[in-house]
Amino acid sequence: MARSNLRRVCALSALSSLLLLVLVGCDRNQGQNTLSASGEPDGAVLGLANTAGANTLLLDDSAGEDWPAFGRTYGEQHFSPLTQISDGNIDELGLAWYLDLGPGNPVTGPLAVDGVLYFASGYSVVHAVDPRSGKLLWQYDPRVTEVAGKRLRMGWGIRGIAYWNGKIYTGTHDGRLLALDARSGELVWSVMTLEEGGDDLFISGPPRVFDGKVIIGNGGADQASVRGFVTTYDAESGEQLWRFYTVPGNPEDGFENPAMAMAAETWHGEWWRYGGGGTVWNAMTYDADADAILLGVGNGSPWNHRIRSAGKGDNLFLASIVALDAKTGAYRWHYQVNPGETWDYNASMDMQLAELEIDGQLRKVVMTAPKNGFFYVIDRTNGKLISAEPFAKVTWASKIDLASGRPVEDPAARYPDGSTFVLWPSPLGAHSWLPMAFHPGTGLVYIPTIETATAYSDAAIDTDNWQRTPGNAVDGGTSPDFVVEDAGPLNGTSSLLAWDPVAQQKVWQVANPGPWNGGALATAGNLVFQGQIDNSFNAYAADSGRRLWRYDTAAAVLAPPITYAVDGIQYVTVLTGMGTSAAAFGPLLPVAIDYRSEAKRVLTFALNGGASLPAAATAERAPVADPTFVAAAEENVNGLLIYAQRCAICHGVELVAAGQAPDLRTSAAIVTAPSFAAIVRAGALTSRGMPGFAELTDQELADLREYIRAAAAVWRAELSGE
Known part of the structure; x- marks a missing residue:
């Protein structure tokens, strides 16, 4: 393919790290539950907590035997206090068992509760496994491919699941939220979370549970005219409790609440024709101290501010952290990282809660490293910015003004008058959805960092008469060129970065191959675990960054790992295999990954584990023989x-x-x-x-x-x- 031709259609070819989208529904009875060959699992294996116990499991100071949520606890720190596996004995860590998975997305965060490991793969196929042996206890298949229809064109499956009071919760690509009995895998309830006629929305992110409630968002803003929202349900019954829209709709229809009326003042033109965007497709964090749920809101739809809002206004609540009353869904405060965002810079990366001593005062903060390359420390009691500094190369802004909380932009970054601007970070982001980890002991945040550039221009776009590209295209109303030959390595770079959130500076950094790397896990054993696309799973010293351990996984490792304890033994579990939007960027990756031969597995490690993986499958990648083909004179x-x-x-x-x-x-x-x-x-x-x-x-x-x-x-x- 001629690279120049590809550049002309880059905006159409799904080149963003948010290529994860779609929806539709089915009824309560659709789905399939399969028990293991031994029949009904032993109830003693699955001791279920009551509601009070479920809440205790999710507190940041919980003991760590369980990993009951995507980030382990409400604070989303991706940190474990377990110390049986430490920097002193990490060389004794070995594979305890592995489990082969079927086709489909394997990039999902597992859970471990009461001695059982839970995870989803593919299109929300949920598994329960005995972590001592790797024995499958049950499996539930929601049969998404049978009902999703056109929505299969966008996204690849689910990134994580949730637990509360004896139930496992998962979203499905077609828009359902399911509650499964953790003991048996039977369906307890199912609700359609998407509005009637909302065919361009879908679910790919993990639900979150808090105080007997479960909340779910959705995606779709990159490919369709959608309006983002989240919905909260009763965790026991599935009854809808409240819904919050993240951008205002058509003023003629009225506004749902005062927050939407306020937000509408920051929009211009007929924005509702384009939906506006603002989907909450990934990050949500519950602040138990304040009984508030924090939303990480996505980018605009389309990306180009000139099309979406006549080039005017901040466009609330795009690219914002929004705090809502957890009981009612009422607006409390917001902080916007990119007013009037126009580069696919969303605020959908994980948000971690902590108490940090800043200027001699203990502050309750929320920390986030969104796509735009700045690390933010925000007072979570009121949304006021405390500090923000770049953790990766940034060209779109010189700094974040602490007095106003707003970025000081380079005017050329908005590519005015048909000009071209080389943007760092690219729309892949300086940090993608793969989670960072916060270690309360070292006081450091460990960020899977990405360094790539993109040249932005809308010279070839009729911004006055723009219409969405049909099919499955990511069309942001711009012509981004992801191959910037004078901007460093054409395939980009990545690293694991240890960042001091108080001093706002780098402590150590480890280079990773290519422009993509896995989610992070920190432990009190002075360890940070992270996978890479070069078929390795690694452990680093949390204080120094020295690599202490490496395991050849025979497949890429992007999924966030977890650690937990059963019968006094600490385990580490991670899924292997390529998935989500990274898989669209084959030309940028330094390794070749074959769909048919790649090993999609669950790997579980323990001290003195003696299992081993089979020899890696070898499948020679070669073009198919096509003897009747006659090349045309010009490219089609x-x-x-x-x-x-x-x-x-x-x-x-x-x-x-x-x-x-x-x-x-x-x-x-x-x-x-x-x-x-x-x-x-x-x-x-x-x-x-x-x-x-x-x-x-x-x-x-x-x-x-x-x-x-x-x-x-x-x-x-x-x-x-x-």
Whole structure:
């Protein structure tokens, strides 16, 4: 593929780290529960806590035997007080057992409660496993592929699950929130969380539970005209308690509350025609001290501020932390990291609670490292900014003004008058959704940091008459170029960064391969665990950053690890395999990842663990033989556009797949037109997560097939030395 042609359609080809979107529903009775071969699990294995106990488990000072929430506790610190595994004996850590998983997204955060390990993979297929042996206790499949329809085109599955009072909660890609009995895996209740007709929303983030309630958000703002909101339900019954919208709707319809009326004053033009965005697709944190739920609000829809809001106004509550009364959903305060955001800079990264001594005073704070490259420390009692400093390379702003709390922007960063601006960080963000960890002992935050650039311009965009690109495209109303040849390594870099949130400065930093790395876990044993895309799972000294241990996982490790204790033994568990938006960026990765051979597994470690992984599968990646193909004189640009709009999200930019779906250049299905049509248009592989695109005409289907076959032919020629 000609790189110059790709650049012309980069905005259409799902090149953001937020490629995670869609929705629809089904009823309470849909789903499948499968027990292990031994039948009903032993009730003694699954001791269930009462409501008071469930709340105690989630407090930041809980003992640590359990890991009952995405970040372990309400404070989302991704920290464990367990010390059996420490920097003094980490060399004795070994694999206790592994469990192979089926196809689909394996980048999810597990839970461990009362001696049972829980996790989801693929499209919210929830598993319960005995962590002592790796034995499957039960499995629940919500059958998402049977009901999601077009929503399968956006996103790849769930990032995490939740626990409360004997129930496991998961969102589903099609928009349901499910409560499962933790003992048996039976469905307790199911509710559709999305509004009727909201076909462009979906769920990919973990729900959160607090004080007998469960809250869920959604995604979709990158690809559709959606209006973000969160909904809170009674954790026992599934009854809806309250809903909060993050951006205002059409003023003619009235505003739901005073907060929406206030927010509307910061919008201009007919913003509601574009939805506005502001989806809460990932981060939510419960402040038990204040009985407040904090929302990490997403970017605008579309990204381009000139289209979305006539280039005017702050556009509340985009790219903001919003605090709500946990009982009523009433607005309390907000802090906006990017007023009038226009670069896909959302505030959806994890938000961690802590008490820090600042200027001799103990302050209750919320800390976050959002996409825009600044690390924020905010007073969580009132939303006032305490400090903010860049933790990665930043070109869009020189600083955050502490008096006003607003960024001091470079005016050129908004790419005015058709100009081009090289933006650091790129829309991938200086920190993506993969969580950081806070260690109360060292006082440091450990951030999976990304360093990439993007050149922004809207010179080729008719901002006065812009319309969304059809299909599956991420279209922000701009033309971002992710290949900035004079901005350093073309594939970008990443690192694990230890950051002092009080001094606002780097303490140590470890380089990681490529532009993507895994979530972090810190422990009181002076350890930080993190996976990488080079098939390694690593432990570092929390105080110095010295690597103390490495395990060859035979697959990329992006998922956030957890640690917990059962029968006096501390375990560490992590899932392996490529997933979520990173899989779209095959050309940027320093390693080749094959969908068919990559090992998607659960790995659990303990001291003196003696298990071992089987030899890594070897599958030679090579273009399919296609003897009847005759290359056209020119590249099929229409086929390229169709691929960018509908296929690149899963099958990879420039047709270089990275583990989420097959590399189409290797597929026998492209050789014959009937096979290609059966899969792409008729949806023959829907059950495996491949949606059908029934709207494609015969000519469009032919153009798409021609484009893929031509790319395979170029690859064959390269391999043969022609």
